[in-house]
Amino acid sequence: MDQVLGQVLRNAVWERLDMLSDLAERADAPSLVSVARSELPRLAAGWRAMLQAHEPDERGDCPTCSTRWHRCKAPCSVWQVAHEHLVAGGLAPQALSAAGQRPARRRAAVPAVPGQNRRAEAPAETTGRHALVKPRPVSA
Known part of the structure; x- marks a missing residue:
């Protein structure tokens, strides 16, 4: 059940980021x-x-972490990504893709390749833009 809830939460976040x-x-x-006034503070x-955290x-x-x-010594990857995106600005997407990580924004759902996810796979969502995206492994 936690995996299903996690997938629903992840899909909702990706959908919101795509919409913005x-x-x-x-x-x-x-x-x-109007969007900036409501969304930037959030x-x-x-x-x-x-x-x-x-x-x-x-x-x-x-x-x-x-x-x-x-x-995990500070600055952890969360602080590094925050700096890249909030301070360094336009350099962040290139830095992330060069490191082989997920780009800043997905344009469409990409089916996961079977066998590449080491965790037990949750049941796939059947609706929504990210329905075919499998949960990503969490790195500590």
């Missing part, structure tokens, strides 16, 4: 101002909450 990107590309100026609050502890480790067996 589409609005940024296609909306007229008054619509953009996005900033979301980044703040995520970054707060990844604040280094007194040893300089990220408490969220660290495990019992492997300590």
